[in-house]
Amino acid sequence: MAANNFRHALFCAIITLIISYPIIGFNLEAQGINVMLTGADTGTVVMVLLAAVMVFLFQLFREQIMGALRSVPNPLPQSSKEPMAENRRAKIESWVLTGIVILALFWPFFVSRGSVDLATLVLIYVMLALGLNVVVGLAGLLDLGYVAFYAVGAYTFALLSQYTGISFWLALPIGALLAALFGLVLGFPVLRLRGDYLAIVTLGFGEIIRILLNNWTTLTGGPNGIGGIPDPTLFGMEFGRRVKEEGNTSFHETFGIAYSGEHKVIFLYLIALVLAVFTALVIRRFMRMPVGRAWEALREDEIAARSLGLSRTAVKLSAFTIGAFFAGFAGTVFASKQGFISPESFVFLESAIILAIVVLGGMGSQIGVVLAAIAVTILPELAREFSEYRMLIFGAAMVLMMVWRPQGLMPMRRIHIELKKQE
Amino acid sequence: MLEVQNLSMRFGGLLAVDEVSLDIQEHEIVSIIGPNGAGKTTVFNCMSGFYKPTGGKILFEGKEVQGKPDYKISRLGMVRTFQHVRLFSQMTVVENLLVAQHRHLNTNLISGLIKTPNYRTKEQKSLDRAAYWLDRVGLLDLANREAGNLAYGQQRRLEIARCMVTEPKLLMLDEPAAGLNPAETKELNQLIVSLKEDYNVSVVLIEHDMSLVMDISDRINVINQGRPLASGTPEEIRQNDDVIKAYLGEA
Numbered sequence: 001m002a003a004n005n006f007r008h009a010l011f012c013a014i015i016t017l018i019i020s021y022p023i024i025g026f027n028l029e030a031q032g033i034n035v036m037l038t039g040a041d042t043g044t045v046v047m048v049l050l051a052a053v054m055v056f057l058f059q060l061f062r063e064q065i066m067g068a069l070r071s072v073p074n075p076l077p078q079s080s081k082e083p084m085a086e087n088r089r090a091k092i093e094s095w096v097l098t099g100i101v102i103l104a105l106f107w108p109f110f111v112s113r114g115s116v117d118l119a120t121l122v123l124i125y126v127m128l129a130l131g132l133n134v135v136v137g138l139a140g141l142l143d144l145g146y147v148a149f150y151a152v153g154a155y156t157f158a159l160l161s162q163y164t165g166i167s168f169w170l171a172l173p174i175g176a177l178l179a180a181l182f183g184l185v186l187g188f189p190v191l192r193l194r195g196d197y198l199a200i201v202t203l204g205f206g207e208i209i210r211i212l213l214n215n216w217t218t219l220t221g222g223p224n225g226i227g228g229i230p231d232p233t234l235f236g237m238e239f240g241r242r243v244k245e246e247g248n249t250s251f252h253e254t255f256g257i258a259y260s261g262e263h264k265v266i267f268l269y270l271i272a273l274v275l276a277v278f279t280a281l282v283i284r285r286f287m288r289m290p291v292g293r294a295w296e297a298l299r300e301d302e303i304a305a306r307s308l309g310l311s312r313t314a315v316k317l318s319a320f321t322i323g324a325f326f327a328g329f330a331g332t333v334f335a336s337k338q339g340f341i342s343p344e345s346f347v348f349l350e351s352a353i354i355l356a357i358v359v360l361g362g363m364g365s366q367i368g369v370v371l372a373a374i375a376v377t378i379l380p381e382l383a384r385e386f387s388e389y390r391m392l393i394f395g396a397a398m399v400l401m402m403v404w405r406p407q408g409l410m411p412m413r414r415i416h417i418e419l420k421k422q423e
Numbered sequence: 424m425l426e427v428q429n430l431s432m433r434f435g436g437l438l439a440v441d442e443v444s445l446d447i448q449e450h451e452i453v454s455i456i457g458p459n460g461a462g463k464t465t466v467f468n469c470m471s472g473f474y475k476p477t478g479g480k481i482l483f484e485g486k487e488v489q490g491k492p493d494y495k496i497s498r499l500g501m502v503r504t505f506q507h508v509r510l511f512s513q514m515t516v517v518e519n520l521l522v523a524q525h526r527h528l529n530t531n532l533i534s535g536l537i538k539t540p541n542y543r544t545k546e547q548k549s550l551d552r553a554a555y556w557l558d559r560v561g562l563l564d565l566a567n568r569e570a571g572n573l574a575y576g577q578q579r580r581l582e583i584a585r586c587m588v589t590e591p592k593l594l595m596l597d598e599p600a601a602g603l604n605p606a607e608t609k610e611l612n613q614l615i616v617s618l619k620e621d622y623n624v625s626v627v628l629i630e631h632d633m634s635l636v637m638d639i640s641d642r643i644n645v646i647n648q649g650r651p652l653a654s655g656t657p658e659e660i661r662q663n664d665d666v667i668k669a670y671l672g673e674a
Contacts, residue, residue, distance in 0.1 A: 282536065289535040290525050293514070297522040300511035307471060307505075308523045308589060309497040414515045419566050422555035 145206025153331020362408025
């Protein structure tokens with residue numbers, strides 16, 4: 001056993017050396033017109049060796065280390081600590097959540113513009129993750145191309161505003177409905193697919209949309225993207241210094257206050273907040289409705305679901321469509337926030353991040369997903385000081401998370417239903 | 424009410440079911456028995472729409488249903504259980520029963536979102552029906568447990584309750600007594616008889632437990648190697664030489 005461990009650890013350490021030394025240990029230097037391969041300085045070599053030693057030690061004492069990690073008390077204890085009366089618990093929960101939303105409403109007026117901007121991004125991810133949660137967490141359909149619907153929403157607004165000068169408020173439902181339509185269209189060919197196969201097809205779909213946007217230069221401007229996407233207006237009041245569109249007034253003049261760029265940022269944040277809350281409430285309602293239970297039934301056992309009269313077609317398509325609808329919402333807000341979009345924003349990595357949020361939060365759990373969205377968006381920002389190591393830290397955090405709580409930050413809790421005895 | 428005429432099912436070169444005919448009247452418990460691999464479950468799978476039979480007809484209340492998709496057949500009122508329990512194991516017991524009432528509920532998304540009075544009444548009705556059946560199979564106290572955490576016998580009973588909330592006309596039970604202890608089998612016996620007597624449901628039963636089959640069946644069909652071997656009342660079957668041969672081997 002010990003010898004086996006040792007051999008395994010040695011093997012891992014050598015692999016580490018083989019992988020890292022050629023990448024970090026050599027430098028390409030331009031000398032005149034020639035490129036020379038030079039060894040790195042001693043410091044780097046020492047670091048690489050040190051890394052190999054660390055891998056060796058970790059693998060050697062892996063059992064003990066993992067055991068120690070597991071014995072660390074759970075930061076978020078499971079709910080079963082004290083069985084509170086279900087309805088009382090639900091009441092407290094809804095009060096706390098309402099309180100948080102109210103706090104979130106006033107919060108932007110006291111913090112810097114940068115944080116509000118970041119918070120808007122967080123809320124966009126909250127919407128995306130809640131939407132994907134329907135498809136992956138509830139219906140159990142692994143969708144790796146979710147970003148496509150986000151792109152559809154964003155490009156719908158961008159293109160419509162470019163060609164028809166549509167306003168944000170009109171584009172919002174159109175973008176969402178168009179994304180939902182795309183969800184429906186994708187749903188048909190993948191009805192019979194499950195698991196890995198479904199993942200591959202949706203992955204392909206996401207890439208198709210991105211490549212289409214990239215290459216259909218005459219319509220989408222290709223990699224140059226589309227700029228000049230208008231900001232949302234508040235009852236015809238614009239947030240710019242000068243009014244761009246005939247007939248509109250500007251916000252600061254109407255209220256007789258000095259112009260500030262912050263108004264727009266805060267307004268966008270508030271829109272995103274309202275939409276995110278709306279998304280959460282609607283999906284929460286769906287989860288308590290027949291359609292939500294049908295999604296879960298299909299995830300649990302498709303054959304049993306069908307034997308009880310559930311149509312696979314209707315259930316899968318509704319999950320895809322509703323999930324895509326909210327991605328369209330998020331896309332429209334994103335386009336308006338950025339003012340400029342290009343296919344660059346809708347790469348596979350985005351899909352992967354949204355999926356990571358859902359898995360980290362706990363499949364099917366709304367509160368968990370919201371927490372994870374906040375964590376996943378803010379963590380890389382906080383770690384910015386570590387510059388190139390921040391993705392490393394991000395990755396390590398994810399791995400630790402999965403070791404500690406494989407079921408997610410806040411696993412989904414079943415809805416408690418009171419029943420009265422029937423005669 | 425259900426008539427199966429010359430049903431055949433071929434998988435490639437294997438003829439799993441060969442010209443099997445069944446006839447189930449209203450208010451009747453009919454059993455299908457036969458040695459392992461005789462094709463009993465295949466007959467069930469054809470009847471419930473999981474397989475498209477390669478030959479023969481299935482008439483339910485006079486209408487041909489063979490080859491229809493499974494969910495449509497179930498909506499007509501023919502509902503089945505499975506040889507290996509198939510519950511929605513991460514959902515609670517009561518949610519399992521609510522899923523089954525999907526087609527009775529108002530599934531319009533908007534009316535559910537804003538909770539119209541009509542939606543509320545229907546939801547309450549389905550909750551009441553779920554409560555009634557949970558009480559009936561003795562699971563009311565476990566209504567909010569996850570279905571996967573129930574004991575095996577409870578899971579079996581839940582599966583039957585889940586079929587009954589769909590208000591079927593014909594219930595197809597695939598080895599409901601498998602894995603149950605004698606006491607549980609006796610309870611099951613009473614439950615099945617009461618389904619027939621009190622709820623006017625016809626039952627088709629696949630079962631290996633002979634005492635259960637002989638006790639509750641009105642008629643029995645014996646299948647051997649995909650072919651019908653005999654049919655008749657329990658008394659007739661017990662004395663049928665072919666059946667004895669198939670089951671006990673030639674003396």
